Amino acid sequence: MANLDLTLLLSALSDPTRRAVVERLTHGPAAIKELAAPFDMALPSFLKHIDALERAGLLTSWKEGRQRFCRLNRLSLDPVSDWLADQQGRVRPYDREGMEMPEGDSPAPDADSAHDANPPPPNRRNPRRALP
């Protein structure tokens, strides 16, 4: 996955209207008219969002009679989740705690359940161990 594609995908997903369209399309294909209905937006503005999603490869559109329909290209989300999983898998434990761990210390066993929003004070998790 080229970096440019990841940029296109993340830019497309960074807009709440476009994310709402993706969410709707996970339930199945839909006509543009139906997709646009929940938004207080002129149709040309809405179509720009559809075009951004299509350029990023997130959806495919086609015409049936006088209506245009869209479906989600579900696997097109994979490069984003793969990139995120790479980062999440590589991050070192002290980044979750906001502190540098002394060499030789191992992460607390419950480090995976820690949450950045309310980290306990470092000393609770990694008390300075007495030297032998």
Place this chain on the structure above:
Amino acid sequence: MANLDLTLLLSALSDPTRRAVVERLTHGPAAIKELAAPFDMALPSFLKHIDALERAGLLTSWKEGRQRFCRLNRLSLDPVSDWLADQQGRVRPYDREGMEMPEGDSPAPDADSAHDANPPPPNRRNPRRALP
């Protein structure tokens, strides 16, 4: 996770320079000077990228003496991967095939290994079954 936060996070990650900074910080905290080194960019421009990452909650920065350092807030990526997993878990099989499946048909057993880029013709996967 508010929709606004998801917008901030995805906008922050939609830039290749900012993604490269996140990738670097998965290996551990770093000084701004070190983070900026690989980029052919004036320092004030680079600092705007750091600010965008910090506003989105992706990193924390602090001063030590005359230097500013950054560390990744690793769990801050979770809302994005959670949102993606929700979409990927909900998507219906026919969205991978680009066709509507006739009612009563079940997805082919190898649907999970299908790839949007080169989908086989629908008839190979779901031949029209003879009625009893």
